[in-house]
Each structure stands twice: as structure tokens, then as C-alpha cells.
Amino acid sequence: MDVSQGITPPISQGWAYGILLGVGLAFAVGMYFITRLLKKYNGEDNSKFETYATAGRTIGLGLTATAVVSSWAWSTALLSSSVVMYTYGVQGSFMFAAGCLVQISFFALLAIQSKRRTPHAHTMLEIVKARYGTTAHLIYMVLALITNLIASINMFLGASATISALTGQAIEAAIFLLPVGVVGYTLSGGLKATFITDYAHTVPLLIICIYLSVKAITNPAVGGLDTIWRNVTALAESSPVEGNYNGSYLTMKSQMGIAFGAVHTLGNFGLVIMDSSYWQKAFSASVAAATPGYILGGILYFGIPWCLGTIAGATALSLGNNPIWPAVGRKLTDSETANGLPLAYVALATAGKGGAVAVVWLIFFAVTSTVSAQLIAVSSIISSDVYHTYVNPKATEKSIILVSRLACIGFALVACAVSVVFYHIGLSLTWTLYFLGVIVCPGCFTTAGTVIWRKQSKVAAIAAPLIGLAAGLATWISTAYHYGDGILNVTTTGALIPCMWGNIVSFFVPCILAPILSYAFPDSNAWQWERFSDIKLIRDDDSINDSEKNEEGAFTAAQEAYMKKMSKVAAFAGIFLFLAVWVVWPFGMYVDYTFSLPFFKGWITVSLIWLFITLLVIAILPVYQGRHTIAFIVKSVLKGEAAARSQPNSKTQHDTPQLEQASSPSGTLTDSPKLKTAESTASPLTEAKV
Known part of the structure; x- marks a missing residue:
């Protein structure tokens, strides 16, 4: 499949x-x-699993919001949002943006509830195992890994x-080279590396998005918004x-735009x-x-696919x-749109070779x-x-981190290899975008x-997603066969309507079955949230002192x-934003x-303003919050000081209640069950409490 369709590549390999x-x-x-x-200077030892996998659970508002924007700013979003505008019109690009915001606003509720009820969890699968046992753990593990694979x-x-x-x-070559640098910095820094590079990547990404957007509407050859409006209006005839x-x-008023919105929104709930990466970032955030x-990140992200x-x-x-x-x-051609090329062509047309280079940077x-x-x-x-x-319940932190690093390399190779297979059998960006909800939605509810x-039963947790998955796949295949006039191939199975019905069935069947099965087959012993305390921090015994063991207790009444x-705020915000951007608007x-x-x-003007605000908040907030930490580290490096410490001592009048962080002798950060009013010392290097 020649994705370039005869277009001569404007820049060299x-x-x-x-x-x-x-x-x-x-x-x-x-x-x-x-x-x-x-x-060396901030006491963050990534040889400790808690630091490596959850960033010490101290990430603050700025980097949390940046991580949300970064996690949603897929190459898929940047490429496909222009495709759906090109295909369905303004409803398409708007629903792309709306179909990403509602999930993040809802996840804000899951984020705070997971912090509250599972304070020591590392993955969402640990929560499943603690509540439902091994069978459910293995089932959800498969569903989670499939989600990560199809997303990649x-x-x-x-x-x-x-x-x-x-x-x-x-x-x-492009497929196998894309994750090379990612694997490198993830191996060295763990989850904190992800947060830091989220900032380092998202700021220039937003700058490029603004550059390409402004260049497109100001290039004299394009003729400005007046000409764009006239030409696009004429296409109706x-x-x-x-x-x-x-x-x-x-x-x-676009039927297919709404259909795409349904597919996109439901699929993104599954994603x-x-x-598990969204849960991990929630675990890593401060209370x-x-x-x-999550709410701020979702609102800021909305402007990217809408504007661009x-x-x-x-x-x-x-x-x-x-x-x-x-x-x-x-x-x-269908091939060009299916592979997300409108954005690349617009960049080339309006900014020349510089625009093509900018898109390669953007994709990177x-x-x-x-x-x-x-x-x-x-x-x-x-x-x-x-x-x-x-395999090894008594494993040391060192061996667990080693396995984590090997798994990181292994998954990158598997994801790249499967991507090459998908490419050679003719599956595209759009095919996977439409289809993915069929297999990632069943476990959502x-x-x-x-x-x-609390009343969801083990039977419901196990049976509902499996039945939903089977029903979704059956619906997808049967509707593709029907709308494809008896033909099943890449084209018919990747069509919007069959994928929409498959998404709907995969998502809603478990939503209906889970309550029915929970009341029909209730657990013999009512679940108590306190039992999540069975999930323990992963730390070598010799790295914990008595005071730290005492700190692993319940939250205070104030917390x-x-x-x-x-x-309650998260629930209200989720409902309000859903009604605002998916219903009323x-x-x-x-x-x-x-x-x-x-x-x-x-x-167009409002969407551009939204995108500019996103850039300003993402670029400035983490740096402002972490200014004292940045200054301390810079001064320490310049002066050659080697004294490590846990947090800067500077304080301002910031009045958000937060967890005080205590530093163990080994440098591992642990949650101390105390509330205090403190300065947010978060930074792009090491964002602490907000």
C-alpha cells in the first residue's frame, strides 16, 4: 500500500x-x-520501586494536567481530527474533541476514589485482584494488555x-524507530521520566500546533478565512x-459526524x-x-483537536x-485519508518544506x-x-525493576512487530481508530x-465483560457483513457504521448485565473498602524504618x-462537562x-484562543510551581553541593490542603498522614505537592 499515492516526499529520509x-x-x-x-539533590531514588512505578505519589497539579494533555495528544488525535473534518465537516472535528474530554472528566472521579480507597496500589489490576481474586485478575490483565497493544x-x-x-x-523502519528513544528514557527514569518528558514534549507540540494552525490561515496563497469559507461552502454543491x-x-447537523462521535467517545472510555497508565498517573498524583x-487537563486538551x-x-x-x-x-484517496495525511499535506502546502519538518517533529x-x-x-x-x-512474591525491588525494564523492551518490540503485520494486511490508522472500542469497551463499567x-459482585465483574466482548464482536462482524452486501474484508469491517454498533454493544451490554448479575448473584460477604489495605507498598524490608511502617496506616479524618x-466535585464536573460538550453544545x-x-x-478564533491558553497554562504552571526546586538544583549543581534533600523549604500562601511528604533515610518518599498548607514546589524536574 503506497500511502503517498505518488506524492514525492518533500524532505529527505x-x-x-x-x-x-x-x-x-x-x-x-x-x-x-x-x-x-x-x-543526588532531591532524594528521589528511582532504584526504589515506589519511585520508579508511582513517582513517589507526589506529582502536583501542573504536571498532572500536563500528563493528561500529553496522554491524550496522540499522533492519532492530531492526524485524525483533521481527517474527520475533511470527511464529515465541522461536527467531526468538534466531536473528536468532545469525545476525549468526557472520559477525562469522569476519570477525575476514579482518580480521587482510587487515591482514597487504594492508597498503595501500583496498577488497576492489583485492585481487581484484591477484590475479585485470581480469575478476574487474569481476565482483566488480558483486557488491559490488549488495550495497551491496540493503542500503540x-x-x-x-x-x-x-x-x-x-x-x-x-x-x-519508522515503526521500529519511533519507540527507541522512549524505551531509553523510560528505562532510566520510570514513571517520573514519563512526567518530565510529558512536559518537555507537550510544550513544543503545542507550539507546533499553533504554528501550523496560524500558518494555514495566514498564508497569502490560501487567502485567509474568507477564502476558506467560500471554497468550503461551495463544496456543498x-x-x-x-x-x-x-x-x-x-x-x-451531520448524521455521520454524530455517528463518529459515538464511536470515538465510547472507544475512548475503554482507552x-x-x-493502566491513567490509573498509575492518578496513583502518582498528590491527593x-x-x-x-484531570479536570484541568481534559479542559485544556479540548482545544487541540478542535482547533488544529x-x-x-x-x-x-x-x-x-x-x-x-x-x-x-x-x-x-481513501488510502490518504485513512492514513491521516490531510494535516501533512496542509503543512506542506502552507509552510513548504519547513511545514513538513514541523509535522515530523509534531509526530515525534x-x-x-x-x-x-x-x-x-x-x-x-x-x-x-x-x-x-x-512468579516471585518475595522478589527484591531490584529484581522487580529489572523485570519491568525487560518488559518495557519486550512490549516495544511486540507492538512494533504487530504494527508491521497490521500495515501489511492493509489495516490503517482509521481502521484501528473505529474498531478499537469493540475490544476495549467491555471492561469499562x-x-x-x-x-x-460496593455491591458489584465477583460474578458480575467476571461475566459481564466477557459477554459484552463476545456480543460486541458478533455485532461488529454481522453488521459489517450486512452493510458490506455479504462481503467481509478490510473495507467493510473498518466502516464507521458497523464499528459504531459494535462499540455500542460492547459498551452497554456490560452496563446492563453487571447490575443484574450483581443482584442475582451477590457475593456471600459484603465488600468493605477497608479490605483494599491488603495492597501493600513494594519495598525491601531493610529500607523501611519503624516510623515509616506506622505511616502506612489510614488517612486522617481531615484527609x-x-x-x-x-x-463530589469530580462527579459534578463530569456530569456538567458531559452535558455541556456532548449534549447541549x-x-x-x-x-x-x-x-x-x-x-x-x-x-476558528475561539478555538485558537483555547489552544493558546492551553499552551500558556502547560508551559508556565509547572515551572512556576517548581521554581524553588529548580533554583535549588541549579544552585547546587553550580556550587557543587551534594547534599540531598526531600523538598524545598520555601513556602508561599498557597492554601490547598495536601499530604505532607516525609523522607526516609533511603530517600524514598512516603505519604505522611498529616495535612498542611504548603507551597507547591512542583517542577518539570520534580513536581511535588500542590
């Missing part, structure tokens, strides 16, 4: 190899030295296709969108809840940062007959920041849920219920009250109306 391999390895080396600085494949397919189209690099009001791309971090997707997709539609357009005189930043989360999630599952649980619903309050505009020129300009 050297750019691809230089960025993917050279810059990737540079990040790995840089992370190695940062990790050493944190250990989806990213690799779209990213490699775009890099190949722009540089001529073989897709197989020459190339109407089926199911859209008057065939227009500039209307929110968030069944991806005060868990809920606001709308502008790139609309510009691609507008430039169809413009001499600067790489595919001048024709609509993009997007893939590395999101794949790192997948790697640390899988490596933690293999080391904690497999090795430490079943019961996984969430494990930490928020419990704070977390209960934040649980899109369906309130589902009327017989096409965007006028002033309205279109306002739509």
Missing part, C-alpha cells in the same frame, strides 16, 4: 532518522542525567504513514456530504479506563492534585484546486509522550501483577465499579473529608443552519 533516532536517543541521555540530579498500534500506524509520506522512509444539512461541511489535575483539526481539515478542503496543494485537482513529540505511558503501564503489569504476584460501587469533597446546534462567514471566523 535524513530528517526522519535524525529526529526519530538522534533526538530520541538525546532525550534518553538527557533523562538519564536528570534522573541522577533528582537522586494505532499510534504507530498513523505516525509511520505520515513520516513515510513526508520523508520517503520505509514504514517498517460540487461535493456534498451525505447526511449533512444541505450537504455542507460547515454545519453541525482511558482500561489503560490535592488528582481531581483538579478544524483548521487543517477546512484548509485541505479549500485548497483542492489550488496549485500549492500536493494533490491538486482531486479529492484525497506526540508518539513519544504517549507511548512512554503505554510502556510504563505494561512494564508495571508484567513486573508487579505477573512477576511479583505469581466493571473496572470503574471496582472502586466506586478523608477532603477526598469525599473532591469526589452539539445537539443544540443540530439544526438547519450552515456557518455564516462571521460565525465561521468566530468559531
